[in-house]
Amino acid sequence: MSEEFQLKPVSFSPEVLARIAPELSLQRHLSVGVRPCLRSFQEFKSVQINPQLDSINRYTSNQGISSKSTVLGSSNIKCGNTIIFCTITGGFIETLLPNDEADENVKEYEKIYENSEKQENNQQDDSLSNFRTVYPIIEIERGRTGAPTDEEMIISQTLHDTLLNSKILPKESLEIDLGLKTVDKDNNEIIIYPNESKDIDSSLFQFPRKYSFVLYASIQVFSRSGPILDAAWLALMIALKSTKLPCVYFDEKNSNLLNDISSLSSKKSVKTGVVNAKSGSQIICDPTKSHDLKLNNSDLYTTTIGLIELDKDFSVEIEDVENNEDFKALSVDKHTRNEGEPILLCDIEGDAEENAIGSRVVVIPDINTEDDDNLVSVTIIGGGSKVTKQSIQNSIGLAKLRSKNLQQQS
Amino acid sequence: MSDRRRITGPESALPLVFAPTPNNQSTTKSPQEKTNSGIRNFFIKTGIVSNCNGSCFLEVDNTTIIVSVYGAKPIRGSSVTSASFSVMTKVSNNLEELSNFTSSDLSHSKEEKEEQKLAKEDEYVTTNQIGKTQLSLVEQKLSTYIQTAFLPSILLEKYPKSSIEVFINILTNDSHTNSSLLSLITWCANCTSLALVDSGIELKDMVSTGIAKLTDDQTVVIDPSYSNEGRKTVGGQEVRAVASYMSVTDTVVGLMIESEEGVNGEMIEKVIDGCNTMAREIRSNMNGFLVSTM
C-alpha cells in the first residue's frame, strides 16, 4: 500500500450541483444577484395574451355562430413557457322569487349559499350575498391521471373565493330576463324579449320561476414551472371578460319533447333532478342572440412574490464584481437592499425556488381607483422567511406595477 | 356521493339547452376552400410542453391538439423485460360529445325523422363532466387506436422496468368541418408520432396516418372535411377509413373502417390506397419538418 491516501475536493458542474444540492445552488445564484432561471430578482415572466380560441366560443366565433359549441367564453395565455387555456361554460339554476313557494332544493341551495358566505365573512359586509363566483376546475398537466392534486384543489378554491370576495361578479349579471317563444298573427314562431319589445304587455313575461346562470370555468395548464395562481387568475379574468351569456326564452310549445331530453340530462342531480327537469326543460338558450357578461371591475390581478433570505454561509464571493460588466448590471439589487431584509423574487420558477422560498406574499391591488393605496387583498402564506414591513411594502409596489402593465396589455 | 375534491357548483343546476341554429344563420364558410385531392394545411410545433419528455402541438383548421409523452420513467417494484406503453386521451370537457353513430341516419317516417333530428341536435347540452373518472367513448376509442397503432413502432424492449405514457389533449375541435371521430384519430396519431420523436424514445419507424373516404360514385377523397353540406350525404354507400403506416416495412399498424352499408374487398382496397397516399404525404411532410428543426 504505497499509494498515499488523499482527500480531494469534489467539484460538480452547475447542472449537477443544481440537482444534488438545489438549496446550495440557489443560494449561490442569489448571492451574485441572479436566479437559476437567469432572470433577475424582480423581473417578471413575459406574459402573452393570445386572442381567444375563436372556434370554440359559441357566440364570438369568427365563422358565424358556432352551432354546436357550449363554450361561453375562453382565453389562452402564455406566461413564460407556461400555457394556460381557460373555458367558461354555464348552467341554469332556479332562484327564489320573493314570497314565492319555491322548490325545497332551491331553498336549500340558497340557505347553504348564504350560510357559507356568512361563515366565511362574519365580520364583513353582508352585501357579499349580492355577488356570485364561478366554479373553477383546474387541471395541471404533469403526466398523471386520477384525483386532483393538492395544488389543483387549493388553486380552485382560491380562485373561487377570491372572485367572490373581490365582488367582481354581481348577482344581477347572472340573472336571466326570460324571453318568450310564441306564435304571431301569421303563425310564425317568434321569440320576444322583455328588454327589446317595449310595446308588448309586460305581463307576458310573468314567469312562475326565476332563473340565474351558474358559470363553470375549466382551466388547463401546460408546462407548469412554478406556482401558477397568478397566471390562472389572469386566464380566468380574461375568459370572463370575453364571456357572452345567451339570451334565454321560455318555450311553451316544445315542452313534451324537451321533457324527455332533460330527463336524460337530469341523471346527474338524482335527488332534485325530477322536479327541476320539468320546469327547466322549457328554458332554452337562443342559438344566436347573446349579451356580454357585466363585470364590476375586471382589472384585478394577483401577484405572488416570494421572500427568501440570503444565507451567508453559502454565498460565493466574486472578487472582481466591480470590474465585471455583466455582474454590475445584475448586482444592483444586492447593493440597494438593506442588510437582513429578505430578497423579493417575482414569478417563482423552478423546484429549487419553490422549495426554498419560505414565505409568499399575494397581493391584489385595485389600480382603477384614484387613491393609489387601495388594495383588494394581501395574503401572506407560510412563515419560513422573515417578513418585514419593508418587504411587504415593496411587494405591494411590485404588484401595482405589474397590474398596470397587465392592464395595458389586455 | 358528491365530489369533495372539486368545486362542482350547486347540485340542482341544470345544463344549458341550446336551440338548434337556424340553417340560414349558420354562415358556415369553410376556413379553407378544399379541393378533393389535397390534404388540408396543418401547423406543427414540437417541444412546447416543458415538463415532459417530448411534446407536439398540431393545428389543422380549428382543431388543436397537444400531445405530451412522459417516459421512459421507472416503475417501482416491477421487473418486466420491456416498457409498458399507455395512452390517455382527454377531449376538453366542454366540447360536444362526438358520436360516430348518427341516429338521424336511420330510416323512419319523415315526421318522426324530424323529431329525432331535433332530439339529436339538442344533444349538445352542456356536458359538465366535472369530476368524471372514466373516459368517454370517444376518448376511449382514440386511446385504444393510438395504443394499438404505436405498439409495433416503439422499441419497448430497450426500456425494461419502465413505462411510457402518452397524454393526448384535444383542446379545440372544429364543429364546423370535421367533427368526425376518424379525422380526429388521424390528426392525433400524427401528432403523437412527432411527440414520440421529440421525446427521443427509440422507435423502429415513425408512424404516419391517413384518412380517406370512398363516396357513392367510387371516387376516393383524401382527408375529407365534413362540411355541413357533406354531412347530409353520409348514410349513402360511403366508406370511411383511417390507416396508420410504418413506411419502412410498408405495414399497416392501425386500421379503422366505418361504413353504414356492407363493403367488399375492392372498396376496401381503394379506400386503403387513399389512406396510404395521404400517410405517405404526411410522412414526407413530417420528415421535412424534422430536418428543418434539426
Next chain:
Amino acid sequence: MSFSVSEKDYLYQSLSSKTPIRPDGRKSHQLRGIEASINFLPNSNGSSRIRLSDGSEVIISIKSKVVKMSTLADLIELDLTIDNLRDDLTFISDWTNILRNSLLRNFADKFECLKLTTRYYFKLYVDVLFLSSSSNARTTKTDTSFLQNPLSMISFGIYLALKSTRLPLLISNSNDKDIEELPTFNDDWSSTVLLYPQDEDEEIKENNTTSQNSSSPPLLFVLSVVKNNLFIDPSIEEQEISDCGLVIGWCSGKVVSPIESLNLNQSGSSEYIKGMHGQNIIEGIKMIENVAATVSKGLDEIVKDGNNSVFMDSIF
C-alpha cells in the same frame, strides 16, 4: 406464466410457413367447435349460452324495458363482465364499445321492432358474462395475461340470444301522439312476438336468402395475422405471437364495419407485434365472406332446434 422464447419461436415458425400448421390442427379458416343452447334463463326475454371445448363459456341475457323516446343510440345497452376482472379495465370497455357499436350500426331495421308507440320504445339490455378457461390460473383482479379475445364468441352468443328474444305484445293503442297513454301489454307469454321472426317455410328461405338475411344480428370475426397467413378465431397461443389482429363484422350477407385492427396480445409484450400488409386486410375480408354464411346458417339451426343443447363442430 407465459410461453417460453422457444415455444413462441416454434409457434411462429409453424404458423408463418407456407403451409401453416395451427397448434390445434385446425385449417386456417376453421373455427373452434362450440356447444350452444338458447332460452335457458326463464327470467329474461332472450338468452344463450355458448361453451368452447377448453371450458370457456359465454352467457348472454337480454332483457327489455319500456322507455320514453330519447335517442335511438340509447335503446341498446350492453354490459360485459369477464370472469371476476375489474370492469374499469380499458380493454373491457373497448370490447364493450365494439360490440355495442356493431349492434347499433346493424340494427337499423330492427329499431322499428322496438318501437311501441310514437312516444315509447323498448330498450334492450344485453348482459354478457364471459368465463374464460384461464380464470383459475389468475391470481389478481387485473391479471389478464391469459385471456383470449372473446369478441367473436360473444357476438355469436348475442346473435343467438337476439334471435331467441321474445317481446310482450302491445295491446294498447300504438298511436298516442295526441293523447299520452302508458303502453299496456298482453301478459300471456305464449303470445309474445319474436324480435327476429323465424321463417317457417324452408323453401321461401332458400329462394329469398337476401331478404331473410337482412334481419340478422351482426357477427364479429377475429383474425390473427402471422406474416402472410391469416387465422380465424385464434387460440390463446396464436394470439400471443400474431403480428397483428383484425376484427371484421359481418351482417346480412355482407362484410360490415367494424373493420379494425386489434391488439390481440394481452400479456403486454410487444416483440411479436409488427403490423400487417394491406393485402392481408383484403384477404381477411375474402375469408370472412366465405366463412360467415356457413356460421350464421349453423347458428340459425341452433335457434330452430330450440332448447336443446347442440354441439356444433363439423359445421365449421
